Amino acid sequence: MASATFQLWRGGHKDGHLQSYETEVSEGMVVLDAVHDIQATQANDLAVRWNCKAGKCGSCSAEINGKPRLMCMTRLNTLDLTKPVTVEPMRSFPLVRDLVTDVSWNFRVKKEIKQFTPRAPDAPDGTWRMQQTDVDRVQEFRKCIECFLCQDVCHVIRDHQEKDAFVGPRYLAYVAALEMHPLDTVDRTADLKTAHGIGLCNITKCCTHTCPEEIRITDNAIIPLKERVVDRFYDPLQALVRLVRGKKSS
């Protein structure tokens, strides 16, 4: 069996450092397997989050050789094992210890987004009718596993730490899923402009390229939402129409 070197981040923000571990590797292994082997035999107290180990829960986000990835879905045969593999915590969130970060900001942001509110049921038995074609685009966003890698890689959050002014790509996709939900009745366009800070996104598509679920966050969520904001607040023709008609268009 071959062996490989892994440099894992150990410790906190101030005292932290990369520490080297040798471990044996075999066919089909993913980075999380190597991290678990090291934890079981060499570093029992190594802090790492994981759950499903199948790319479905979004717990094991990290930066592998500098790239934001899920550890459970990064196979070792996609990496150059002649060189040490570095595994570091997500950089955009405060470090707790080792590979674990404090992602609580994300949970707080979600709570501030206006919740789903359906129209009255379509049928007397209290149910609704929706066509598959109408739910397809919403289902794309609802594939999100909340790994927060898009938040980690977004430069508005990562480099500029605009966490008070910008909800980040995860929650723009979340708003898109609500806004495009065939049953939802709430209007979040004004919030997008102000509280959610959609204007701060300048469409570099880093989030889309990082998403392990391959959700086209920029093209399918953020750009259509930006268009709604523009139509509402910056389109002179629409403003004129609104003025003449004397009511708010949606």
Add this chain to the structure above:
Amino acid sequence: MADVETHEHDVLVIGAGGAGLRAAIEAAASGATVGLVCKSLLGKAHTVMAEGGVAAALANVDDRDNWMVHFADTMRGGQYVNNWRMAELHAKEAPDRVRELEKWGAVFDRTSDGRILQRNFGGHRYPRLAHVGDRTGLEMIRTLQDHAIHQAVDVHMEVTIIALLKDGDRISGAFGYDRERGRFRLFKCKAAVLATGGVGRAYSITSNSWEYTADGQSLAYNAGAALQDMEFVQFHPTGMVWPPSVKGILVTEGVRGEGGVLRNSEGRRFMFDDIPDNYRAQTADNEEEGWRYTQGDKNARRPPELLTRDHVARCIMREVKAGRGSPHGGVYLDIAWIKQRVPNGAEVIRKKLPSMYHQFKQLADIDITEQPMEVGPTTHYIMGGIRVDGDSQMTGVPGLFAAGECAAGLHGANRLGGNSLSDLLVFGKRAGEHAAAYARTQPAGRVDAAEVDRLAHGALAPFERAGNGEAPYAVQHDLQEMMQQLVGIVRREDEMQRALDHLVLMRRRAEAAGATGNREYNPGWHTSMDLGNLLTISEAIARSAIVRTESRGGHFRDDHPDKDPAQATYNLVARKGADGAMQLSKEPIPPLPAELARVIEEQK
């Protein structure tokens, strides 16, 4: 008293998968103050792994379906040792619980007339599983999570409970620690709901994550509640077998529901070779009819690949043992073949089974639209668990409730696919409702400070042993291997007696295991504390499996391979005796009411 952070809630819900979230939502809606404890981050619980769908007799796809058919299917699948009251409530209430999710924002796949689409699944007579591709669990947990955060529910993320506290006979609180800082937490409550899921980490090949260390079952047992049916463990027939690092990860039954077939190394569809008598009338006897069933032909009977999970798992084991397995010790599951029968077959597969396509592509370099998958049984679910009242979900301990996988009764000896997600909703709601009602009638109980000190001291003991103690991972690993070998899919009395001897030695090793490092986010320390739960529940499984001298559902005895009608009359119940030793008793199953007996007879 030890340095602890104290919280107070009317109702404390322990576990935040589908059942816990649903219980918390209901308790809050009933006006109780609610605390929700989750071992991981919110929304990461094992419910996300449920793929195929949620079973409910909505009758959107086949209008012959109704609660009676669902009830009879559940009882037949469970081999009639189910808690029939739970099976009745479940079948009657599941449709409302599913429709309620739509009200909260869930987006299920649709029928052509815009209603919730339903798919075929093993043991269900009609297409019954509401679904979202093959990520139904994710849709469900996200819907519940996004609804719950706007209710009066305090969420305590990454907190593990290690003991329940009582005032006399009744529940008065729970004690645990937070992962991040390793601080102790004391939760005072009037009622508690256990919704901690399963026990899969007692086995080496499992679809379960690190969390499933039998916490709820063990907490309840140690608090004086009874466990029931612990011999009934479900080995899901189709887990990944290759590469080694993904061994055990689930391959949804939905693959077979969409027309996937099982073949051995000779290319034979071996499931046609062994169809149990009680399913013969409703199972196709030729490939053509089976195919028509998966494509929605209402006059066709289901293919034998969709027989119950216990049976399919054993047939796979038989092929492998007979030398007709795949190169890595499984059999072949082929969905690619449907390209011969449907236009755009590859596209249909990717659309219907997107996560399976993704999972095999990324983890095994297999394109399931081109090649068959290699699959074999994996420890998936435990039908047994905490004994509860069917209506209220209360255990024998006043104020202590249990719902979802950690509770027993609904599934009997074998669970049908899709009946777990509906179980979580139906009985999560009931547990939350009844816990809130109970809390309203009770003053706050007392918490014994000396008890809290004792628990805190015990929790820190692994640090005192530190490097002198054995690594907890080594003990856990050996336990998993031992249970897999000696109390696995095929069981024998002599092997299980040996397992009990091993468990005694492993208990000593666990009590001597050490934790290095400090209290902050230290998985080694956490694992050392999980070991006790795993050992308790492993003992309950082994002891129960020894006593049931027959084969039924998920419990297969090589030395008693047949079903014994005389043993359909009891549930095995395990309690902690006054001396601390585990005591087993056979509790008779109450007679089936005439109207339910008639339903079963009519659906035969």
